[in-house]
Amino acid sequence: MINRILPKRFSLLKTFAFIYLTFAFIVRLCLYFYAFNHIDFSFINLIKILGIGLFFDIGSLAYFLALYAFYLLLIPVKFHGSKLDKIITKFSFGLFVFIITFSFLAEIPFWLEYQRRFNFIAVDYLLYTYEVVENIHQSFPLPLVISFIVLVLILSIKFAKKRDAYKNTFENSDSFKAKIIPFTILLLTVILFHINIKNVQAENFTNVNENELAKSGIYSFFAAYKSNELNFKDxxxxxxxxxxxxxxxxxxxxxxxxxxxxxxxxxxxxxxxxxxxxxxxxxxxxxxxxxxxxxxxxxxxxxxxxxxxxxxxxxxxxxxxxxxxxxxxxxxxxxxxxxxxxxxxxxxxxxxxxxxxxxxxxxxxxxxxxxxxxxxxxxxxxxxxxxxxxxxxxxxxxxxxxxxxxxxxxxxxxxxxxxxxxxxxxxxxxxxxxxxxxxxxxxxxxxxxxxxxxxxxxxxxxxxxxxxxxxxxxxxxxxxxxxxxxxxxxxxxxxxxxxxxxxxxxxxxxxxxxxxxxxxxxxxxxxxxxxxxxxxxxxxxxxxxxxxxxxxxxxxxxxxxxxxxxxxxxxxxxxxxxxxxxxxxxxxxxxxxxxxxxxxxxxxxxxxxxxxxxxxxxxxxxxxxxxxxxxxxxxxxxxxxxxxxxxxxxxxxxxx
Missing domain, CATH: 3.40.720.10 (Alkaline Phosphatase, subunit A)
Known part of the structure; x- marks a missing residue:
């Protein structure tokens, strides 16, 4: 079904989505482990956390995918696999993998410090790069962190090649009509989340840690960015x-x-x-x-x-x-x-x-x-x-x-x-x-x-x-x-x-x-x-x-x-x-x-x-x-x- 909706031109996009959701799942399990002593374990609640979390992960993922899908939609067939197309695609894939790897890794020390997903504190810290970078450097073995990110990037590229994601993305004749359907689905998903899905809707538990685990860190970050100042009357x-x-x-x-x-x-x-x-x-x-x-x-x-x-x-x-x-x-x-x-x-x-x-x-x-x-x-x-x-x-x-x-x-x-x-x-x-x-x-x-x-x-x-x-x-x-x-x-x-x-x-x-x-x-x-x-x-x-x-x-x-x-x-x-x-x-x-x-x-x-x-x-x-x-x-x-x-x-x- 997915292969019928997503033409070959979207192969690398599909591979990135798989990497993103897999990494998000692993990080959520890690945070669940760290929070275990602060929650009342319930198998049903665990399933709910993973389900709600997947929903919000898909929402945050849609923003990444829609941006690249828009590029795929606009480029004519004759430019598929051109030098410029390969440069833009490979650079974008590497950059996005780097960004999500860094953000997912950053969630772990942030959780250890605040027992929260990214929130307004993370938004504030983003404005003070010197203090944040120095804090990371003094708190963690930075060469090891960078090495791990590079390793994930290399493995992701190899994984994409093994699935022929690059080949299928560049060697195809998918028309505008074939590409408009997946792009429209992604665009509607972004609109749905942007307008109707609020971060607080992930909070379905009496335990604050479980509420936070059900959220997506990246989605929470941008939700906090939008709500950094609240109008009391509203x-x-x-x-x-x-x-x-x-x-x-x-x-x-x-x-x-x-x-x-x-x-x-x-x-x-x-x-x-x-x-x-x-x-x-x-x-x-x-x-x-x-x-x-x-x-x-x-x-x-x-x-x-x-x-x-x-x-x-x-x-x-x-x-x-x-x-x-x-x-x-x-x-x-x-x-x-x-x-x-x-x-x-x-x-x-x-x-x-x-x-x-x-x-x-x-x-x-x-x-x-x-x-x-x-x-x-x-x-x-x-x-x-x-x-x-x-x-x-x-x-x-x-x-x-x-x-x-x-x-x-x-x-x-x-x-x-x-x-x-x-x-x-x-x-x-x-x-x-x-x-x-x-x-x-x-x-x-x-x-x-x-x-x-x-x-x-x-x-x-x-x-x-x-x-x-x-x-x-x-x-x-x-x-x-x-x-x-x-x-x-x-x-x-x-x-x-x-x-x-x-x-x-x-x-x-x-x-x-x-x-x-x-x-x-x-x-x-x-x-x-x-x-x-x-x-x-x-x-x-x-x-x-x-x-x-x-x-x-x-x-x-x-x-x-x-x-x-x-x-x-x-x-x-x-x-x-x-x-x-x-x-x-x-x-x-x-x-x-x-x-x-x-x-x-x-x-x-x-x-x-x-x-x-x-x-x-x-x-x-x-x-x-x-x-x-x-x-x-x-x-x-x-x-x-x-x-x-x-x-x-x-x-x-x-x-x-």
Whole structure:
């Protein structure tokens, strides 16, 4: 049947399709093996995964085939087998085999890191070829990877020759009429998938790993590319504008807040009682640090003795959750004190300049503001975001990058200040040393300073300088231990500095490692450590109120007795009542509101799901939706989206 539909001219195309589907099947089985411990094995589900996967593989394959089929359709019979025809055909076959081999191989380490098929993270990484190529080079034996791809290419060519695919493609007299039928079928398949088949339609299981296994990596990549920014009103259930802001303003207003006006905004004045303190402030963002890595949260591995030790001397928030699973989500939450907007982080979006960030509150109090990062801050648009929102920049600007014209100062971490760096950044030890140099200079100016520092060593490929900890092996455990050790070394140096006594330190993770789980959102994998150290006149204590990354700086401002204007969504954790406790968690398309015993998730296609949450067992059980809880959840996310899109988070709003 296939041979009757596909004329000889399409022989190489048919061979490529066989290679593609075979490779896709093998990769899916490999990923199934890696995910086996995270799924509840069922033979029926396995068959469904393979069947749905084949369907989406055919859809992604159709895009490749249609492009080449269009060429085959247009070339007249007299040019079949011409020199130009052979060059184009052989080059296209080799290029396509190379592309699919590389993409299929790339899916394996991507799965090991994120337990997902290609998604928006892969789309973002595509824009940063230097970091990605270096990461691959430092994580895997690149010569072996290239050799394998070349081997697959050679075997594919030999396979095609053995099937006489080249001969049949070049030596035939198939007419336009014979070629139009297979081309039309391919074109209709592409149109069907492009218009009607959505990637989420592969999600037919309760287990997130099984949903991901049923997808095609390449198809998922392009689906993520198209949906990197989601219009909340198009994809999510909404409520009327008046009801939305009425609920929101009531939800975020604290007893010491005064709403500045009514309408579609959250502008308010926060008043704290007591003499205002203006210590220097250093925020240290810990890369990928789960709360459960710490002894305080049950770990018996002793990975973080320094972090645990300092936490005992601090205001320690033991029930705080990250909003997302990536660094730029953490930066968004911390700097804007806003729930995560679905799709791309605001850090990477257009029109994200001149926003009301926490930096504006520091500006009201006369502080300098600096963002410090050990990598090239162009990655994930961090440099532009912080600079165009008033922060000076200290980063590892690569010499080969074109110089950006930024509105604030930019100070490079020089080569002679770096003892070790990997694909992403200079090691944490070098970043802390640069921080100390920077603070020494800032201290001379007599102006209070706020520094936002982002670490990176606890990130794949988990590489770090030799000799700092006992083992140099590149593992997550050792990366955490190295990060903890350099954290300890930083404070040992800082305590001898004249600025230390008058400096408050905020320590918090940007997100967790191992963010995947059996369900789409694993609550435990958003639990992160956070504490405030060195506050004057405050005794160390633990605060177990359910809270979010967006609350940490409003809490600091409360401890410092600051009075200020803001558009921040966050609340002062120390002043929270039981009714105030909540956290925001999301993972690109799904966003949720977490309460002490329940969770509501908003999903695309205007769907939502309610759960009862057992914190001790980390179990979610579906339950009937509470309408009031649903509207509260919608109000947070709908208003966050609207305020950003409509300019309601801009500084200029306070002048109106």
């Amino acid at each position: 994809f999510y259930v909404t409520i009327s504008p008046n009801e939305n802001y009425s609920i929101l303003r009531n939800s975020i207003k604290a007893e010491n807040d005064s709403l500045l006006n009514f309408g579609k905004n959250i502008k308010r004045y926060t008043k704290n009682i007591g003499i205002e303190q203006k210590p220097n402030v250093i925020f240290i963002g810990l890369e990928s640090l789960n709360a459960r890595f710490m002894e305080r949260f049950g770990s018996e591995d002793n990975w973080t003795p320094a972090l645990d030790s300092l936490a005992k001397k601090s205001i320690f928030f033991t029930n705080l959750y990250a909003t997302g699973t990536r660094t730029i989500r953490g930066m968004e939450a911390i700097s804007l004190a806003i729930p995560p907007t679905p799709g791309r982080s605001i850090v990477k979006r257009e029109n994200n300049d001149n926003l009301f960030t926490i930096g504006e509150v520091f500006k009201q109090k006369g502080y300098s503001r600096t963002f410090i990062y050990g990598g090239d801050g162009h990655f994930d648009n961090m440099t532009n975001y912080f600079s165009y929102n008033g922060f000076d920049i200290v980063d590892r600007k690569k010499s080969h990058r074109l110089a950006e014209k930024l509105p604030t100062k930019r100070n490079r971490i020089e080569d002679n200040e770096v003892t070790f760096e990997n694909a992403w950044a200079a090691c944490d030890g070098d970043v802390y040393n640069k921080l100390i140099k920077t603070v020494d200079e800032q201290y001379k100016s007599k102006q209070p300073f706020f520094n936002f520092v982002m670490t990176s060593s606890n990130h794949h490929p988990y590489s770090f300088p030799k000799g700092v900890i006992k083992s140099d092996e590149k593992t997550r455990e050792n990366a955490v231990k190295y990060a903890d050790k350099t954290f300890e070394q930083f404070f040992e140096k800082a305590k001898n500095k004249p600025w230390f006594k008058n400096t408050v330190f905020i320590v918090m993770a940007d997100h967790c490692a191992y963010s995947a789980g059996r369900t789409e959102i694993n609550v435990q994998n958003h639990h992160i450590p956070a504490y405030i150290f060195n506050l004057e006149n405050e005794t160390p204590k633990e605060i177990d109120k359910l809270s979010s990354q967006i609350d940490i700086f409003p809490t600091l401002f409360g401890y410092l007795n600051w009075n200020y204007n803001s558009t921040l969504f966050g609340k002062d954790i120390s002043k929270m009542t039981p009714n105030d406790e909540r956290a925001f968690i999301g993972n690109h398309r799904k966003v949720g509101l977490l309460k002490p015993n329940k969770l509501l998730i908003l999903e695309t296609q205007k769907q939502h799901t309610s759960y009862l949450w057992d914190k001790e067992k980390n179990e979610l059980t579906t339950t009937k939706t509470d309408t009031i809880f649903l509207k509260e959840t919608i109000s947070y996310y709908q208003s966050a989206f609207e305020l950003f899109k409509n300019g309601g988070l801009k500084n200029t709003e306070f002048n109106k």
